[in-house]
Amino acid sequence: MDHFLYRDGILHAENVPLPQIAAAVGTPFYVYSTATLTRHFRLFDEALAGTDHLVCFAIKANSNVAVLKVLGDLGAGMDVVSIGEYHRARAAGVPGERIVFSGVGKTRDELRTALEGGIRQFNVESEPELRAISEIAAGMGVVAPIALRVNPDVDARTHEKIATGKSENKFGIPIARAREVYAEAARLPGISVVGVDVHIGSQLTELAPFRAAFTKVAELTQALRADGHQITRLDLGGGLGIPYTRSNETPPLPVDYGRMIVETLGDLGCEIEIEPGRLIAGNAGLLVASVIWMKSGEGRDFMILDAAMNDLVRPSMYGAHHDIVPVHEPLPGLEPAPVDIVGPVCETGDTFARQRPMPPLAPGDLVAFRSAGAYGAVMASEYNSRPLIPEVLVHEDHFAVIRARPSYEEMLARDTIPEWMA
Ligand code: LLP
DSSP: OOSEEEETTEEEETTEEHHHHHHHHOSSEEEEEHHHHHHHHHHHHHHTTTSOEEEEEEGGGOOOHHHHHHHHHTTOEEEESSHHHHHHHHHTTOOGGGEEEOOTTOOHHHHHHHHHHOOSEEEEOSHHHHHHHHHHHHHHTOOEEEEEEEEOOOOOOSOGGGBOOSTTSSOSEEGGGHHHHHHHHHHSTTEEEEEEEOOOBSSBOOSHHHHHHHHHHHHHHHHHHHTTOOOOEEEOOOOBOOOSSSSSOOOOOHHHHHHHHHHHHGGGOOEEEEOOOHHHHGGGEEEEEEEEEEEEOSSOEEEEESOOTTTOOHHHHHOOOOOEEESBOOOTTOOOEEEEEEOSSSSTTOEEEEEEEEOOOOTTOEEEESSOSSSSGGGOOOGGGOOOOOEEEEETTEEEEEEOOOOHHHHHHTOOOOGGGO
16 A cells, blocks of 8 residues: 555645646656655564564665655664665664664675674675674674575575575575584674574565575574574565556565564564565655657557656566556546657667556656656666656655755766866
């Protein structure tokens, strides 16, 4: 459920009509709903009520500091994968003790900065990383809390580019070697072993792969305890999928996911950490664009928008489906007709949808991409010298620009001409 509904024939974000935002900031833009973000965070928090837990929002899904503050103020922790994301979490007021640091390639500088600033736990993905953390922490005279990310060799049954839990993927330490690496961790100075971490992929639409991975984590935890390690936390990663179409997709609900976690891991008495990104932010955001031209081609019509693959790359990168709806509800009796919905970027891959039935629209009309709050703005680029588009946050009947559209002067000011050409 989200808070983007038609009222009097006009699509609203909470109580704000989208044309009002479009008039104020221009198109294209991203818009997020505070109420939907809040609701989705609470679904996870309540799914684990009764179990000691921390819901750490995966910042990679949506890293706007205002969005992070909405969640941080509700008590969310944060999962970061770069020191840039760490700075964003801190800027949103989230303390280090609620930030976990994941990622397969943390640099020494990043490790040091996180240790200086305070960190809840590093999710360690290799022996060299483990040794570097030990060296840096011991040198600073501090102890780094760590969990090892294990690779359980489980097929997440999702898009191959976002599956991470198979042995051929670059992520984690093979679960078969985990005891050996935990033994080394226990011997290293500056390291405190606190838990086990796993993340098998994103946009999972069934619980079975999670259950398979968590069952392996439960077995490993028992073995590690028998080896003498204090395992007090289990970080289960993110990955619960969302419905991208309003019709037939019904991924499992957070409450069922929570129940399955308790079933598979509840007996261990560990604190549970989860790292959802997409389910919290995805359906809490829209991308709003305008029609530039309608164009008739050979046997097909094109709807050319002012948003492009550089603003929302998911359709061209993963062949992902996003529902695209008119902001003004079509009058009854207007038949939808199939169109290719494209952006202005100079490649054929800049296609959002092929032969999508759409009501008749004209230049200047607004459309909204649903499910664009996660992996939307964060993956945008300035390809074709198209400045990054603004982000807007709605709260009831207010809205605020939470990232402004840069001017062309600002965009150009980042480049410099070397002295020898001046
Ligand atoms: N934790 C770790 C260690 C992760 O790598 C990820 C996502 C998450 C948590 C959050 O997963 P979520 O709950 O959002 O599924 N750009 C792709 C998605 C990449 C996901 C990468 N890792 C897309 O647009 O579909």
